[in-house]
Amino acid sequence: xAFDTSVQTSDMPLIRREEFLKFRDFFYRKTGIYYEExxxxxxxxxxxxxxxxxxxDDFRLYFNHLRFQASGLDLQSLINRMTVNETFFMREExxxxxxxxxxxxxxxxxxxxxxxxxxxxxPCSTGEEPYxxxxxxxxxxxKVDHVxxxxxxxxxxxxxxEQAKKGVYGPRSVNNIPKAWLQRYFRTIGPGQFQIxxxxxxxxxxxxxxxxxxxxxxxxxxxxxxxxxxxxxYFDQESRRRAAxxxxxxxxxxxxxxxxxxxxxxxxxxxxxxxxxxxAIIYQKPGPT
Amino acid sequence: MGLVKINPPNHPQDxxxxxxxxxxxxxxxxxxxxxxxxxxxxxxxxxxxxxxxxPESANALLAHLPMEPDNSVRxxxxxxxxxxxxxxxxxxxxxxxxxxxxxxxxxVVEVLQALPNxxxxxxxxxxxxxxxxxxxxxxxxxRELAHPEAPAxxxxxxxxxxxxxxxxxxxxxxxxxxxxQSIPALQNLLTRFPGQPFLEFAVSxxxxxxxxxx
Amino acid sequence: xxxxxIVDDMNTVRMYHRQILLQSGFEIEEACNGxxxxxxxxxxxxxxxxVDVNMPKMDGYRMIQELxxxxxxxxxxxxxxxxxxxxxxxxxxxxxxxxFYLVKPVSPADLTMAVLLMTGVTPS
Numbered sequence: 001x002a003f004d005t006s007v008q009t010s011d012m013p014l015i016r017r018e019e020f021l022k023f024r025d026f027f028y029r030k031t032g033i034y035y036e037e038x039x040x041x042x043x044x045x046x047x048x049x050x051x052x053x054x055x056x057d058d059f060r061l062y063f064n065h066l067r068f069q070a071s072g073l074d075l076q077s078l079i080n081r082m083t084v085n086e087t088f089f090m091r092e093e094x095x096x097x098x099x100x101x102x103x104x105x106x107x108x109x110x111x112x113x114x115x116x117x118x119x120x121x122x123p124c125s126t127g128e129e130p131y132x133x134x135x136x137x138x139x140x141x142x143k144v145d146h147v148x149x150x151x152x153x154x155x156x157x158x159x160x161x162e163q164a165k166k167g168v169y170g171p172r173s174v175n176n177i178p179k180a181w182l183q184r185y186f187r188t189i190g191p192g193q194f195q196i197x198x199x200x201x202x203x204x205x206x207x208x209x210x211x212x213x214x215x216x217x218x219x220x221x222x223x224x225x226x227x228x229x230x231x232x233x234y235f236d237q238e239s240r241r242r243a244a245x246x247x248x249x250x251x252x253x254x255x256x257x258x259x260x261x262x263x264x265x266x267x268x269x270x271x272x273x274x275x276x277x278x279x280a281i282i283y284q285k286p287g288p289t
Numbered sequence: 290m291g292l293v294k295i296n297p298p299n300h301p302q303d304x305x306x307x308x309x310x311x312x313x314x315x316x317x318x319x320x321x322x323x324x325x326x327x328x329x330x331x332x333x334x335x336x337x338x339x340x341x342x343x344p345e346s347a348n349a350l351l352a353h354l355p356m357e358p359d360n361s362v363r364x365x366x367x368x369x370x371x372x373x374x375x376x377x378x379x380x381x382x383x384x385x386x387x388x389x390x391x392x393x394x395x396x397v398v399e400v401l402q403a404l405p406n407x408x409x410x411x412x413x414x415x416x417x418x419x420x421x422x423x424x425x426x427x428x429x430x431x432r433e434l435a436h437p438e439a440p441a442x443x444x445x446x447x448x449x450x451x452x453x454x455x456x457x458x459x460x461x462x463x464x465x466x467x468x469x470q471s472i473p474a475l476q477n478l479l480t481r482f483p484g485q486p487f488l489e490f491a492v493s494x495x496x497x498x499x500x501x502x503x
Numbered sequence: 504x505x506x507x508x509i510v511d512d513m514n515t516v517r518m519y520h521r522q523i524l525l526q527s528g529f530e531i532e533e534a535c536n537g538x539x540x541x542x543x544x545x546x547x548x549x550x551x552x553x554v555d556v557n558m559p560k561m562d563g564y565r566m567i568q569e570l571x572x573x574x575x576x577x578x579x580x581x582x583x584x585x586x587x588x589x590x591x592x593x594x595x596x597x598x599x600x601x602x603f604y605l606v607k608p609v610s611p612a613d614l615t616m617a618v619l620l621m622t623g624v625t626p627s
Contacts, residue, residue, distance in 0.1 A: 150294065203292040
């Protein structure tokens with residue numbers, strides 16, 4: 001039965017208030033994402049649309065289905081729908097600022113004998129994130145010339161990796177890059193097509209990786225910083241825990257993990273120490289003391 | 290200086306790393322289980338992670354759990370037990386619900402919450418456990434249990450539970466999974482525990498959620 | 504306006520405490536486990552935190568220890584709220600660094616009195 005949204009007016013709630021509250025509390029428990037009551041009308045529209053696409057026209061039935069489906073696949077699909085995920089340069093810039101203003105300095109204070117700083121971007125998608133890291137380090141970190149910096153970038157999707165290696169982006173993606181950086185590091189290769197400099201494309205080590213595969217991930221060790229933004233939210237409880245544990249062993253003691261701004265370790269794992277810096281809250285592997 | 294490219298594996302040599310050849314040679318369940326007593330936490334974590342592929346290791350892991358001193362290793366153990374699942378794991382973990390160790394107890398609850406269906410057969414017993422904390426944990430687990438009898442079980446508890454905080458958990462649970470037939474049991478609770486502002490609040494909230502959500 | 508952080512994994516308990524304290528004019532925020540509570544305490548100025556004991560990911564004792572270990576949250580007043588009433592549990596709370604201890608279920612009068620006194624608000 002298709003639901004005709006054209007007859008809905010803004011006065012008619014799609015979902016009763018108490019149903020919304022039950023859903024809201026359930027979703028908060030599962031994901032840490034909390035919807036204020038005043039957001040009900042925006043949320044319920046998305047919820048209702050998704051629900052009808054899944055073949056449900058009764059919210060109570062759909063909610064029970066979400067709660068008790070053994071595989072949890074439909075809940076995952078709802079989470080995917082409810083969390084917008086677009087990638088572009090300088091996304092969540094406060095975290096990049098935190099990196100160069102606070103995190104890296106602390107890592108440098110716990111220096112090992114070698115002179116190598118290692119960062120890992122996972123998932124790297126079409127490359128905006130690892131390249132943003134590179135640009136920010138080059139332009140905003142005073143100590144960039146004092147150490148060697150190696151950036152690894154991984155994704156499970158070979159297509160996006162290929163795009164990342166090509167490094168060609170459109171206007172929306174580069175919108176937040178300062179003009180001076182755009183001129184310095186990108187070449188216009190066509191109308192609305194900006195390619196990042198070859199030196200940068202060659203400096204990132206891209207790899208195909210399934211984070212849930214321990215055989216593949218055991219090679220990723222010795223990192224000082226890991227960026228894993230807006231991935232774990234799509235995982236089930238077991239996979240999230242595993243990912244957190246994998247990152248724990250991938251990091252050097254005192255190394256930092258950055259999650260998406262709406263994500264928190266509080267739903268995932270107690271392994272990491274919470275660190276509050278002026279620009280962001282990030283997570284740190286304990287030690288060395 | 291500046292950006293360089295290196296290919297993993299090429300990490301700095303850390304004396305705490307388990308040597309590559311050792312890991313390669315002894316990666317069967319026997320060899321992995323031996324590593325549970327390795328002095329290096331990182332070696333224990335790696336071994337336990339890989340043990341997820343060997344469900345027969347569940348008993349050894351369960352036995353080792355309370356003895357493991359490092360919480361980071363315990364976390365990995367709990368995840369592996371979650372991955373293995375099944376009756377052996379559930380039965381073994383239930384024993385730890387009574388542990389004095391807060392970290393262990395809460396960790397075990399989390400794993401059990403992820404295995405609700407294996408727990409169904411123990412629910413009756415858990416809900417009657419002499420320890421009220423165990424009964425509260427049991428109620429929390431019911432929240433996740435895809436069992437049509439769950440609301441009825443909760444209603445039955447309300448009729449005879451003596452600990453007020455266990456009742457509070459039950460009411461909280463019913464506010465989420467309760468049905469109109471739960472309402473009399475909720476109201477009767479207040480006659481069993483008169484003059485309890487928390488229960489009055491909880492019951493009225495649960496009834497409101499149940500009534501207006503239908 | 505004084506701001507209180509309520510940390511408890513049970514929704515009903517959070518709402519119950521919230522409702523009581525709203526009546527005394529406090530602003531309220533909630534967290535459902537110790538780690539989330541810690542993160543909120545770090546990002547915002549609170550006058551007091553109500554902290555439950557048994558919570559997933561980070562229990563109440565550990566949350567209070569972490570609060571005390573952090574420069575910016577060290578002075579946050581905390582009331583530990585527990586289902587346990589044995590002397591040993593109170594002692595554990597003091598050792599963790601809690602300022603006060605209440606046993607669940609807490610009456611509106613007891614909670615209000617404790618919070619008003621600790622935050623230095625004169626009861627109206």
